[in-house]
Every structure is written in C-alpha cells, then in structure tokens.
Amino acid sequence: MLKLKAPGLLLEAGKESADYRVAVFGAGGVGKSSIVQRFVNGTFSDNYVPTIEDTYRQVISCNQKNVCTLQITDTTGSHQFPAMQRLSISKGHAFVLIYSITSKQSLEELGPIILMLKEVKGNAITEVPIVLCGNKKDEESKREVSKALGEKLAGQWGTGFIETSAKNNDNITELFEQLLAREKKRQLTLTMDDEGKGKGKKKKCIVM
Numbered sequence: 001m002l003k004l005k006a007p008g009l010l011l012e013a014g015k016e017s018a019d020y021r022v023a024v025f026g027a028g029g030v031g032k033s034s035i036v037q038r039f040v041n042g043t044f045s046d047n048y049v050p051t052i053e054d055t056y057r058q059v060i061s062c063n064q065k066n067v068c069t070l071q072i073t074d075t076t077g078s079h080q081f082p083a084m085q086r087l088s089i090s091k092g093h094a095f096v097l098i099y100s101i102t103s104k105q106s107l108e109e110l111g112p113i114i115l116m117l118k119e120v121k122g123n124a125i126t127e128v129p130i131v132l133c134g135n136k137k138d139e140e141s142k143r144e145v146s147k148a149l150g151e152k153l154a155g156q157w158g159t160g161f162i163e164t165s166a167k168n169n170d171n172i173t174e175l176f177e178q179l180l181a182r183e184k185k186r187q188l189t190l191t192m193d194d195e196g197k198g199k200g201k202k203k204k205c206i207v208m
C-alpha cells in the first residue's frame with residue numbers, strides 16, 4: 001500500500017521549520033550512537049553495533065511558548081557514504097562533532113567533515129551551531145587527546161567544546177544544551193519528560 005507521508009511539510013509553510021535538525025558526526029566507534037542513546041533513552045550498552053544512519057525525534061521548547069521537534073541524525077562513522085554526509089550537512093541546522101579522547105586519530109578524522117561543513121554551508125557557517133565533543137572521558141588512563149588541545153581547536157574553529165562520557169552519563173544533556181544555546185535565530189531549550197518535573201507534558205501533543 002502506498003503511504004504518503006510528509007512530516008514537517010505543513011509546518012514548513014510557517015515562518016520557520018518546525019523541525020530543528022541536528023546531525024552527529026565522527027569516526028567509527030567514538031560513541032556517537034551511545035551519546036544519542038544516552039540522551040534520548042537514558043541507556044548505555046557496551047556492545048558495539050556500527051550505524052548506517054538513524055534518526056530520533058524529541059520535542060523541545062522554541063521561543064518560550066512554542067514547541068518544535070529536535071530531530072537528531074546519528075550518522076555512520078564509515079567513510080563509505082560521503083553523499084549521505086553531504087545530505088545530512090545540507091539538511092542540518094546544527095552539528096555535533098565527536099571524537100574519542102582515547103584516539104588522536106579520531107580527532108584528525110573530523111578534518112574532512114569540517115571542510116565539508118564549510119563547503120556546503122558557505123558563508124552561513126559562522127551562524128551554524130557546532131559543538132566539538134571529546135567522548136569517553138571516563139577512560140582517563142587511555143587518554144591521547146588533552147582537554148587543552150580540544151579547547152584550542154574549538155577556539156580556532158569557532159565551535160563550542162565539551163568532554164563527555166556516554167558510559168557515565170557525564171555532560172550528555174549539557175552537550176545538547178550547549179548546542180541549542182548557540183542557535184541565535186530562535187530560542188531553543190530542552191523540555192524533556194524526565195526533566196523539570198512535568199514540564200514535558202506537551203511531549204506527545206505535537207501535530208505534524
């Protein structure tokens with residue numbers, strides 16, 4: 001059976017997109033899916049299942065009185081899909097760039113993504129919220145990338161910076177808060193069910 005479904009299209013006709021699209025990039029195994037799972041579901045697993053691409057949705061608050069949908073795309077760490085990366089960049093409003101503090105190479109692998117971001121977004125890049133994120137901060141004994149280096153690069157690139165642990169649930173909410181706070185065109189804040197005692201009561205009420 002043919003199903004016609006165009007989520008967001010009706011609201012696209014309004015002054016701004018009802019969806020706020022965030023794409024999460026980074027090398028394979030740095031913990032992109034773990035961070036997204038921790039943020040969206042509050043769970044963590046030691047199993048490693050490589051991702052092709054997954055999208056998650058969550059209702060957030062927009063300009064104080066409205067809600068909009070935070071759409072998070074968890075991308076693949078494989079370099080085999082540059083066309084998918086390009087599409088996620090062109091569709092995305094904001095970006096999380098993840099490396100693992102235990103792998104200097106994973107930081108280096110963000111280079112091509114940053115180049116692609118600059119190329120696709122052009123001059124608008126200065127207004128695009130981006131946070132550089134060093135994950136696996138619980139693995140201090142295996143650290144290869146100092147916090148100072150991460151901060152320095154973020155300063156050079158003009159992005160936010162945070163170190164996280166999906167495993168220990170350390171700075172995960174803060175990562176997304178920091179990202180949304182960088183959006184200047186609208187005021188976006190998280191209003192999740194498990195936060196703010198009942199403030200998330202509109203969660204299931206959005207009609208697309």
Ligand SMILES: Nc1nc2c(ncn2[C@@H]2O[C@H](COP(=O)(O)OP(=O)(O)OP(=O)(O)O)[C@@H](O)[C@H]2O)c(=O)[nH]1
Binds near residue numbers: 027033045076136164
């Ligand atoms: N110690 C520790 N391990 C983590 C952390 N985050 C993720 N991991 C582990 O790292 C492995 C890879 O995690 P994923 O979240 O699947 O990595 P990914 O970046 O999504 O990988 P791809 O989908 O292949 O690109 C898994 O075994 C996770 O359990 C963390 O904060 N600390």
Ligand SMILES: [Mg+2]
Binds near residue numbers: 032051074075076077
């Ligand atoms: Mg993944």
